Amino acid sequence: MATVLEISGMRKQFGGVVALAGVDVTIKSDEILGIIGPNGSGKTTLFNAVCGVYRPDAGQVRWNGADITGKTAFEIGRLGIGRTFQQAMSFPSLSVRENVQIAIEHGSARRDAATQRWSTPEDLLGFVGLEGFADESASSMPFGNLRRLGVAVALGGRPSQLLLDEPAAGLNDAESAELVQLFRRVHQLGVGVCVIDHHVQMMAELCRHLIVLHFGNKIADGPTEAVVRDAKVIEVYLGAQS
Amino acid sequence: MAQWGRRLNKQSSAAAAVALTQPPVRKTRGGVHPSRELIIVTAVVVVAVLALPWMHPGYRLLSFAVTTCLTAIVLYGMAVPFGQAGIMSLGYAGLMGFGAYTAAILSRDLGMNMWQAMPFSALVAALFAGLFGLPSLRISGHHFAITTWVMCELLRITLVNGGKFTGAATGLDLPPTGKAFGLDMDKLANAYLLVAAFMLLSMLATYLIANSRYGRTLRSIRENEQLARSIGVNTDLHKLIAFMVSGVFAGIAGDLQAYSFRHISPDLYGGAVSMYFALMVMLGGPRTLFGPLTGALIVTFLPEVMRIDPIDSRIAYGVALIAVIMLLPGGIIAVTERGYQWLKGAARRARRGVSPPDVDSSPA
Numbered sequence: 001m002a003t004v005l006e007i008s009g010m011r012k013q014f015g016g017v018v019a020l021a022g023v024d025v026t027i028k029s030d031e032i033l034g035i036i037g038p039n040g041s042g043k044t045t046l047f048n049a050v051c052g053v054y055r056p057d058a059g060q061v062r063w064n065g066a067d068i069t070g071k072t073a074f075e076i077g078r079l080g081i082g083r084t085f086q087q088a089m090s091f092p093s094l095s096v097r098e099n100v101q102i103a104i105e106h107g108s109a110r111r112d113a114a115t116q117r118w119s120t121p122e123d124l125l126g127f128v129g130l131e132g133f134a135d136e137s138a139s140s141m142p143f144g145n146l147r148r149l150g151v152a153v154a155l156g157g158r159p160s161q162l163l164l165d166e167p168a169a170g171l172n173d174a175e176s177a178e179l180v181q182l183f184r185r186v187h188q189l190g191v192g193v194c195v196i197d198h199h200v201q202m203m204a205e206l207c208r209h210l211i212v213l214h215f216g217n218k219i220a221d222g223p224t225e226a227v228v229r230d231a232k233v234i235e236v237y238l239g240a241q242s
Numbered sequence: 243m244a245q246w247g248r249r250l251n252k253q254s255s256a257a258a259a260v261a262l263t264q265p266p267v268r269k270t271r272g273g274v275h276p277s278r279e280l281i282i283v284t285a286v287v288v289v290a291v292l293a294l295p296w297m298h299p300g301y302r303l304l305s306f307a308v309t310t311c312l313t314a315i316v317l318y319g320m321a322v323p324f325g326q327a328g329i330m331s332l333g334y335a336g337l338m339g340f341g342a343y344t345a346a347i348l349s350r351d352l353g354m355n356m357w358q359a360m361p362f363s364a365l366v367a368a369l370f371a372g373l374f375g376l377p378s379l380r381i382s383g384h385h386f387a388i389t390t391w392v393m394c395e396l397l398r399i400t401l402v403n404g405g406k407f408t409g410a411a412t413g414l415d416l417p418p419t420g421k422a423f424g425l426d427m428d429k430l431a432n433a434y435l436l437v438a439a440f441m442l443l444s445m446l447a448t449y450l451i452a453n454s455r456y457g458r459t460l461r462s463i464r465e466n467e468q469l470a471r472s473i474g475v476n477t478d479l480h481k482l483i484a485f486m487v488s489g490v491f492a493g494i495a496g497d498l499q500a501y502s503f504r505h506i507s508p509d510l511y512g513g514a515v516s517m518y519f520a521l522m523v524m525l526g527g528p529r530t531l532f533g534p535l536t537g538a539l540i541v542t543f544l545p546e547v548m549r550i551d552p553i554d555s556r557i558a559y560g561v562a563l564i565a566v567i568m569l570l571p572g573g574i575i576a577v578t579e580r581g582y583q584w585l586k587g588a589a590r591r592a593r594r595g596v597s598p599p600d601v602d603s604s605p606a
Contacts, residue, residue, distance in 0.1 A: 051472065153469065153473060154473070
């Protein structure tokens with residue numbers, strides 16, 4: 001079943017800095033959405049405001065029509081909105097198996113054919129390509145695997161919508177390409193995927209739909225081919241890269 | 243305190259979760275299967291603890307053993323929020339005090355005996371443990387530890403100024419325990435057996451909690467609170483429950499203590515005693531099965547065995563605490579365990595050393 005996460009008029013200010021100046025974003029689970037923008041454009045703040053890490057100053061978050069603005073982080077997790085973190089988080093001194101076991105034992109109430117595939121730690125670790133690492137402690141794994149573990153923990157919570165915060169940061173091209181494949185498979189199994197990154201090439205490959213944020217404002221929203229050719233986007237973001 | 247906790251987290255890692263959780267514990271579908279070593283050591287400890295009265299220990303040593311067991315019950319409770327959820331609190335003498343004073347007041351006003359008072363002692367201490375734990379939802383690390391220490395001192399001051407109700411600075415007296423299980427509990431050896439049995443039960447309870455699904459939930463809070471919340475763990479609720487569980491241990495220990503000593507007074511339950519509890523649990527190691535017992539043993543017996551002056555011993559404890567944090571993160575037992583695993587590995591390597599080299603290392 002397709003789900004819809006609607007963010008409207010989202011505003012968040014830190015002191016004098018306006019991180020989000022009233023942003024509207026609609027995340028549909030039947031398409032892979034990418035949100036790009038330079039550092040400080042408000043991407044992570046958007047996720048944090050949706051996921052209950054921050055309370056937005058103004059604006060509304062609707063999940064399948066229901067208002068979920070201001071719910072706490074764990075309530076959002078239980079509703080089926082899973083996320084990963086920019087800093088590749090894990091439960092460092094626990095084994096990889098226990099890391100995903102915790103997620104499986106909590107998370108959302110979703111039970112269907114897709115989540116059935118991740119119902120045991122072994123299945124889940126196999127799905128993300130971490131078979132054979134179950135007994136290692138999370139902190140002893142190389143960074144690329146830690147990124148995968150982050151995705152596995154989020155999937156363990158049986159999300160309907162996954163919000164990925166710079167999932168490929170710090171990875172080389174081969175590792176990023178593998179992650180792109182992983183996210184495609186996750187999406188094919190009926191989990192909405194929304195990715196934040198500023199790796200434009202990867203995003204263009206992964207996402208059909210792109211949104212561009214710049215200083216807390218949305219400056220583009222549409223099909224990937226159109227967005228990457230948009231003059232304003234090239235000027236403020238892509239242009240700065242070349 | 244935050245740094246101490248973090249050091250514990252960083253260095254002890256999976257290896258130190260040892261005796262209480264993970265490596266020696268093989269998990270299968272059927273439940274938890276402790277390693278052979280753990281079973282042997284546990285059997286030796288249980289026999290040694292229960293056999294003590296028959297070794298003609300003498301009155302003084304036996305009364306120290308009673309204190310050790312009472313303390314260890316509290317420490318096994320502390321091991322739940324501190325060892326598993328990673329939150330250090332300095333209020334446990336106070337929680338023990340709630341248990342003890344509940345027992346004494348129920349005895350005086352309603353004529354309840356030790357057994358009748360026990361559930362009330364546990365309940366009152368658990369409720370106050372939840373109250374002591376409330377600030378942990380907003381502050382963490384040493385800030386939180388200090389608030390719990392303050393609450394403990396407030397309790398002591400309240401008890402001193404409680405007039406007839408709390409017996410003020412003099413405290414309260416309790417009647418003899420009487421008979422239990424056909425044994426006269428007013429004989430020290432029998433009283434020891436009773437508290438020793440409760441100590442072993444609390445050890446078992448902590449082991450079962452640590453190895454349950456709930457233990458895992460608490461560890462997720464210790465390891466990464468933000469990540470835990472993102473997958474739906476109600477971290478605030480579980481922190482308070484962990485505190486309340488530890489309060490049950492402290493309350494029962496207080497009830498047992500009140501009847502063992504038959505006289506309680508506020509200075510047993512002040513902030514200084516709480517500090518000793520924290521020292522003991524860190525010294526032994528909050529995440530290991532025998533850590534709390536070892537910590538209680540060392541701190542109770544060492545000054546007696548070495549005949550150290552009380553003032554000197556406090557200095558020694560301060561030095562010991564810093565030494566443990568610097569040199570033995572995870573506590574004495576965790577380090578011993580790691581040493582044992584290392585020796586085992588070394589022995590295995592030595593045996594393999596005489597056999598021909600691996601195929602992998604031979605030239606292609």
